[in-house]
Amino acid sequence: MGSVEVDISTREKYSAERAKRLATTNFAKRLEVSKDPSVRDLLQDPWADYDARAKEAPYLENGSRTKFLIVGAGHSGLIHAYHLIKAGFDPKDLVIVDNAGGWGGTWYWNRYPGLQCDVEGYCYLPLLQESGFVPQNRYSHGEEIRQNAEHIAAKFGLQGMFCTSLVVADWNESDGRWDVTLRRQLGPAHEELNVPFTVSTQFLITATGPLSSMSIPALPGLDDFRREKKVFHAARWDYDYTGGSTTDPHMVNLRDKVVGIVGTAATAVQAVPELAKWAQHLYVF
Ligand SMILES: Cc1cc2nc3c(=O)[nH]c(=O)nc-3n(C[C@H](O)[C@H](O)[C@H](O)COP(=O)(O)OP(=O)(O)OC[C@H]3O[C@@H](n4cnc5c(N)ncnc54)[C@H](O)[C@@H]3O)c2cc1C
Incomplete structure (x- = not known):
């Protein structure tokens, strides 16, 4: 049986990333969306009739x-x-x-x-x-x-x-x-x-699922930012704002917009290439 060698620098990198995610700094804090009236609108169901x-x-x-x-x-x-x-x-x-x-x-x-x-x-x-x-x-x-x-x-x-x-x-x-x-x-x-x-x-x-609550980082200044700019979560995509739809990939309304997406995991891996096609400029945080 062979063994998998993981070099020390890779281990250190993973430990550092893990520590960041467990830290009690703002980086790791999340908003309690259902309890926080200031962001409850982000929960609104865009699809319900x-x-x-x-x-x-x-x-x-x-x-x-x-x-x-x-x-x-x-x-x-x-x-x-x-x-x-x-x-x-x-x-x-x-x-x-x-x-x-x-x-x-x-x-x-x-x-x-x-x-x-x-x-x-x-x-x-x-x-x-x-x-x-x-x-x-x-x-x-x-x-x-x-x-x-x-x-x-x-x-x-x-x-x-x-x-x-x-x-x-x-x-x-x-x-x-x-x-x-x-x-x-x-x-x-x-x-x-x-x-x-x-x-x-x-x-x-x-059967309430493991991933059905939205995770929103408690970013300092989010309230002020939201007064001026459009903010939504990937689990409540606003096609009225971006253009396109679930069956039409043309997000034409983003052509003159600077777009930021927070997160680099599975959702971002799928959404970033699509956003990059349409946004005037895309930042990935
Ligand atoms: C963006 C995303 C992509 C994913 N992609 C994959 C993938 O490619 N492959 C894979 O294997 N898995 C993937 N998953 C994991 C996915 O969650 C599971 O595969 C599976 O769909 C979960 O099914 P579920 O029925 O357990 O939960 P869910 O699909 O989450 O359903 C639970 C439902 O319960 C509802 N609910 C929760 N609490 C209450 C309450 N108090 N009252 C009433 N209703 C409530 C929720 O609103 C939700 O509609 C993905 C998850 C996400 C979020």
Whole structure:
């Protein structure tokens, strides 16, 4: 068996980078976006059709009872739902709630330019054989992965209740069930519907994902900067501002703009080449 040699300078470089990320300096501090009113607007869902969602008859209301409540409509939630149905439960026995406006989880929220899977589609996309979905590319683009999620939901008749957050869940010992407080988030035009309500479920499945909260660095002066300039997170890409769309790569509105992108990991590796094609000048921090 051979052994992998890592030279000392590489080890030192990794240690130094690790220390930076663990430091309690501003570099490592993150904003608590959901709790900080000054940046809460960055959380706003650019994709949700609130008016359409508000018109739908909700699967759950105050006092509703269900057998399974799944929180999260990403791959994990979809796979749980599929296997429950395969085991013999009626799709009407389960409701999937998500604070997003539709199916896909990660792939609902993230629609930045260049978004692509780093694993081959035939390995990464769930339930291809069961649903009959055929990926068009070896490495699926984000939009294709989101469409696969929608296809699974339609194929198996899943009940999704969107723009709805789990607030708190309490185990009710006497009932042997969960009392779950949910809250709809249908935007300011539907304030009367955005109130907490409680439902009861026999089984509660949390499929809330490891990467569904935005990470925003607590940069000094961010508030002032935001008063003058456009700022958004890659998980809430603003195509109205940049031009283009998830299917049209032409971000023509950036032609006269100086653009800065913060971060150099997987998201930046995909978005930077696309931004560089359109921005007047691009800085990568
Ligand atoms: C930009 C990006 C690119 C990625 N690319 C790859 C890749 O190429 N290959 C790979 O293997 N993995 C990749 N991943 C990892 C990806 O997260 C997983 O592969 C997988 O999609 C996670 O699925 P999930 O269902 O567990 O969670 P998610 O897809 O995150 O779904 C969880 C859902 O739960 C919702 N939710 C959370 N809390 C609540 C609450 N309290 N109330 C209601 N809803 C709630 C969230 O809004 C979200 O919609 C990527 C992740 C990101 C962010």
